[in-house]
Amino acid sequence: xxxxxxxxxxxxxxxxxxxxxxxxxxxxxxxxxxxxxxxxxxxxxxxxxxxxxxxxxxxxxxxxxxxxxxxxxxxxxxxxxxxxxxxxxxxxxxxxxxxxxxxxxxxxxxxxxxxxxxxxxxxxxxxxxxxxxxxxxxxxxxx
Amino acid sequence: xxxxxxxxxxxxxxxxxxxxxxxxxxxxxxxxxxxxxxxxxxxxxxxxxxxxxxxxxxxxxxxxxxxxxxxxxxxxxxxxxxxxxxxxxxxxxxxxxxxxxxxxxxxxxxxxxxxxxxxxxxxxxxxxxxxxxxxxxxxxxxxxxxxxxxxxxxxxxxxxxxxxxxxxxxxxxxxxxxxxxxxxxxxxxxxxxxxxxxxxxxxxxxxxxxxxxxxxxxxxxxxxxxxxxxxxxxxxxxxxxxxxxxxxxxxxxxxxxxxxxxxxxxxxxxxxxxxxxxxxxxxxxxxxxxxxxxxxxxxxxxxxxxxxxxxxxxxxxxxxxxxxxxxxxxxxxxxxxxxxxxxxxxxxxxxxxxxxxxxxxxxxxxxxxxxxxxxxxxxxxxxxxxxxxxxxxxxxxxxxxxxxxxxxxxxxx
Numbered sequence: 224x225x226x227x228x229x230x231x232x233x234x235x236x237x238x239x240x241x242x243x244x245x246x247x248x249x250x251x252x253x254x255x256x257x258x259x260x261x262x263x264x265x266x267x268x269x270x271x272x273x274x275x276x277x278x279x280x281x282x283x284x285x286x287x288x289x290x291x292x293x294x295x296x297x298x299x300x301x302x303x304x305x306x307x308x309x310x311x312x313x314x315x316x317x318x319x320x321x322x323x324x325x326x327x328x329x330x331x332x333x334x335x336x337x338x339x340x341x342x343x344x345x346x347x348x349x350x351x352x353x354x355x356x357x358x359x360x361x362x363x364x365x366x
Numbered sequence: 367x368x369x370x371x372x373x374x375x376x377x378x379x380x381x382x383x384x385x386x387x388x389x390x391x392x393x394x395x396x397x398x399x400x401x402x403x404x405x406x407x408x409x410x411x412x413x414x415x416x417x418x419x420x421x422x423x424x425x426x427x428x429x430x431x432x433x434x435x436x437x438x439x440x441x442x443x444x445x446x447x448x449x450x451x452x453x454x455x456x457x458x459x460x461x462x463x464x465x466x467x468x469x470x471x472x473x474x475x476x477x478x479x480x481x482x483x484x485x486x487x488x489x490x491x492x493x494x495x496x497x498x499x500x501x502x503x504x505x506x507x508x509x510x511x512x513x514x515x516x517x518x519x520x521x522x523x524x525x526x527x528x529x530x531x532x533x534x535x536x537x538x539x540x541x542x543x544x545x546x547x548x549x550x551x552x553x554x555x556x557x558x559x560x561x562x563x564x565x566x567x568x569x570x571x572x573x574x575x576x577x578x579x580x581x582x583x584x585x586x587x588x589x590x591x592x593x594x595x596x597x598x599x600x601x602x603x604x605x606x607x608x609x610x611x612x613x614x615x616x617x618x619x620x621x622x623x624x625x626x627x628x629x630x631x632x633x634x635x636x637x638x639x640x641x642x643x644x645x646x647x648x649x650x651x652x653x654x655x656x657x658x659x660x661x662x663x664x665x666x667x668x669x670x671x672x673x674x675x676x677x678x679x680x681x682x683x684x685x686x687x688x689x690x691x692x693x694x695x696x697x698x699x700x701x702x703x704x705x706x707x708x709x710x711x712x713x714x715x716x717x718x719x720x721x722x723x724x725x726x727x728x729x730x731x732x733x734x735x736x737x738x739x740x741x742x743x744x745x746x747x748x749x750x751x752x753x754x755x756x757x758x759x760x761x762x763x764x765x766x767x768x769x770x771x772x773x774x775x776x777x778x779x
Contacts, residue, residue: 262777
């Protein structure tokens with residue numbers, strides 16, 4: 224598949240790869256929200272973790288891991304860049320169409336941007352749930 | 367000598383034409399351009415001479431009589447002529463009689479050029495049994511025996527598999543077919559020219575082969591049709607001038623046929639040496655990759671395999687991203703699962719390659735001009751890429767944390 228420059232760039236130099244601890248550790252951390260979306264059978268799984276300043280509600284750091292194609296890796300890498308420094312509500316405002324536009328994703332790869340948006344929502348929902356914020360109506364995306 | 371990129375390790379897809387083959391072909395484009403069907407002048411005779419020589423060269427490679435070699439446009443056409451031609455000729459009941467027209471045995475991990483003719487015959491009223499291999503990918507004579515019926519007319523089993531290189535029990539299956547008076551066809555595209563072939567001892571009635579897999583040109587192949595014990599008859603699919611004993615009408619592709627002949631001659635001469643060299647090189651490649659990585663698997667039977675092909679699966683890495691990472695290596699990929707980006711391999715699926723390994727595999731196939739240096743580079747690039755992608759893979763983390771991925775509740779989408 225012939226990809227655009229930005230996808231290749233994110234694929235070759237993915238930003239913010241990693242996590243804030245093992246699966247068990249992050250489960251216990253109230254300042255970390257975890258989103259795990261996709262399924263191995265479908266060929267892509269994204270794990271997005273946000274570290275939130277519990278005082279200000281600002282996302283201070285974000286990390287990802289991704290099992291998936293080049294577009295999935297680039298979409299989740301971009302998502303971490305965009306999340307840093309945003310409030311939770313600003314994070315929720317990120318739309319998959321913006322990711323498509325920024326990376327010039329080909330039509331067959333739109334689902335990768337949708338998955339990245341799902342991951343963002345799931346991570347924020349997890350954080351909110353851990354901190355008892357709001358009656359979260361969207362946490363269905365986490366599982 | 368420095369390496370040139372990309373490195374070609376896809377010889378099971380096609381091979382470069384040997385310069386000696388090109389040289390043999392050239393005069394037949396511009397000087398000896400006659401039609402071998404022209405009986406009345408030198409141009410025709412010269413072309414016929416070229417074709418006769420090629421027929422002897424191909425016959426020598428497969429251990430047949432030259433009269434048993436039919437030239438075609440390639441192995442796909444050979445398979446079609448053999449499978450459909452035999453089915454129509456040996457059918458037991460006419461179409462529309464309500465009874466199966468005849469029973470055919472094949473296997474689910476055959477090449478599409480065998481599967482699709484079989485499926486067409488199925489639609490036309492033939493019964494077809496597609497055998498399923500075990501995890502080693504082999505089709506044995508016992509499996510064929512178990513599927514035999516009173517109305518079995520044709521068995522078609524490939525000699526060696528194109529994706530994993532596994533070698534089926536051809537001689538034994540052939541013996542069984544002869545005992546039961548069933549026609550036996552084998553798609554030997556990957557086998558012929560690489561491994562010793564003797565259609566007599568190997569009990570083959572119909573054999574398909576291709577030029578471009580053995581360093582010959584594309585667009586030419588051959589079908590071996592046994593003339594004695596049994597004399598195989600086929601209903602022709604293309605009618606016309608009656609060339610090639612009526613099995614395949616149409617003016618002969620003389621330059622292509624001459625090239626195929628020359629390629630066959632070279633293959634016969636260099637087979638043993640090439641085979642030894644390729645096996646050593648493949649072993650080197652497989653050892654380097656499997657020693658450096660965990661959750662990695664070489665697919666198919668470890669010994670009963672062609673020396674030049676390896677198919678390796680890597681756990682916790684997605685196929686397309688792996689292909690992107692090893693972009694300096696020209697090879698084939700497949701996954702045993704449905705993924706948005708890659709066509710799943712029905713061959714790996716047939717082997718039941720486990721879930722965690724199902725997402726990416728590479729088929730690397732070596733050739734006459736592959737060097738140790740290229741193979742070492744490829745091994746290193748693959749190891750580096752898989753490690754890089756595993757750094758990125760949440761699944762690999764979970765695997766290392768001891769989480770059973772099959773027990774996680776995934777959000778299917």
